[in-house]
Amino acid sequence: MSDSDRQNPPAKLRLPDIAAMRARQQPIVMVTSYDAPSARLADEAGVDMILVGDSAGTTVLGGTSTVPVSMDEMLVFTRAAVRGTRRALVVADMPFGSYQPSEDVAVENAIRLVKEGGADAVKLEGAGRTITRISGIVEAGIPVMGHIGLTPQSATLLGGYRAQGRTADAAERLVREAMTLERAGCFAIVLEAIPALVAERVTSAVTVPTIGIGAGAACSGQVLVWHDLLGLSTGAVPRFVKQYADIGSAITRALRAYADEVRGGRFPEDVHTYGMPDAERQKLEERAAGPTVK
Numbered sequence: 040m041s042d043s044d045r046q047n048p049p050a051k052l053r054l055p056d057i058a059a060m061r062a063r064q065q066p067i068v069m070v071t072s073y074d075a076p077s078a079r080l081a082d083e084a085g086v087d088m089i090l091v092g093d094s095a096g097t098t099v100l101g102g103t104s105t106v107p108v109s110m111d112e113m114l115v116f117t118r119a120a121v122r123g124t125r126r127a128l129v130v131a132d133m134p135f136g137s138y139q140p141s142e143d144v145a146v147e148n149a150i151r152l153v154k155e156g157g158a159d160a161v162k163l164e165g166a167g168r169t170i171t172r173i174s175g176i177v178e179a180g181i182p183v184m185g186h187i188g189l190t191p192q193s194a195t196l197l198g199g200y201r202a203q204g205r206t207a208d209a210a211e212r213l214v215r216e217a218m219t220l221e222r223a224g225c226f227a228i229v230l231e232a233i234p235a236l237v238a239e240r241v242t243s244a245v246t247v248p249t250i251g252i253g254a255g256a257a258c259s260g261q262v263l264v265w266h267d268l269l270g271l272s273t274g275a276v277p278r279f280v281k282q283y284a285d286i287g288s289a290i291t292r293a294l295r296a297y298a299d300e301v302r303g304g305r306f307p308e309d310v311h312t313y314g315m316p317d318a319e320r321q322k323l324e325e326r327a328a329g330p331t332v333k
């Protein structure tokens with residue numbers, strides 16, 4: 040953080056700022072974050088929106104899907120990310136099971152993410168039945184981001200983690216879903232793993248920003264998962280990921296160097312160690328030598 044940033048903290052982005060970016064065709068940058076230090080780094084890098092994604096279920100909690108992520112876990116991640124953020128708009132994912140049972144349950148849980156977690160907005164996957172949940176949450180005064188295409192919470196139903204909207208019918212369905220999400224009050228829509236042409240059609244069919252992940256360059260903005268972007272993911276990453284750094288290898292190198300130095304007696308050095316006033320050291324040494332015989 041620069042001195043001038045410390046003195047004049049950047050203004051917090053609000054929904055009209057995001058809408059204005061779309062209107063002037065200024066690409067919107069979004070990244071996931073699940074804790075305070077990563078949110079602070081994203082914020083300082085000028086990222087516009089932070090997504091506290093339920094991808095935390097795989098990236099942070101080490102699971103194989105996002106389905107088991109709970110509201111309590113999302114609240115911990117959200118609170119931490121919010122603490123690290125000053126400028127970016129923070130969107131918290133509503134985890135699987137937190138909005139499906141009824142509109143009341145959806146509104147109650149969205150309120151928790153805003154009130155207890157400090158999120159600026161929430162994100163829900165799907166259209167169809169999700170629409171009534173979205174309208175309910177928007178009516179309660181909470182901004183909602185939609186998410187269509189590959190919706191990981193229903194990956195089993197979609198036949199796995201695979202691109203969506205690849206037939207003319209499916210593409211048209213996505214356009215209709217996006218329009219329905221906009222009518223329900225979504226302020227932005229994530230488009231995941233769909234052909235670039237379809238994302239372009241969706242983007243021109245709605246007035247709210249579209250945020251692509253594996254949806255080509257015609258979207259109003261892009262989102263990537265923190266661990267994928269920085270080389271912290273284990274296993275294969277989807278083809279739409281661009282890895283901008285290899286932080287995982289840098290961490291492994293640093294940890295190996297630390298382990299070598301501890302085992303070789305080279306860490307800690309004097310500079311990492313606390314001293315004692317001479318008089319106290321002398322007193323301690325005299326006591327260790329035993330009582331003086333008079």
Ligand code: KIV
Pocket residue numbers: 071090091092093094095132186229231252262264
């Ligand atoms: O949970 C998440 O990280 C997401 C992104 C993949 C959009 O929903």
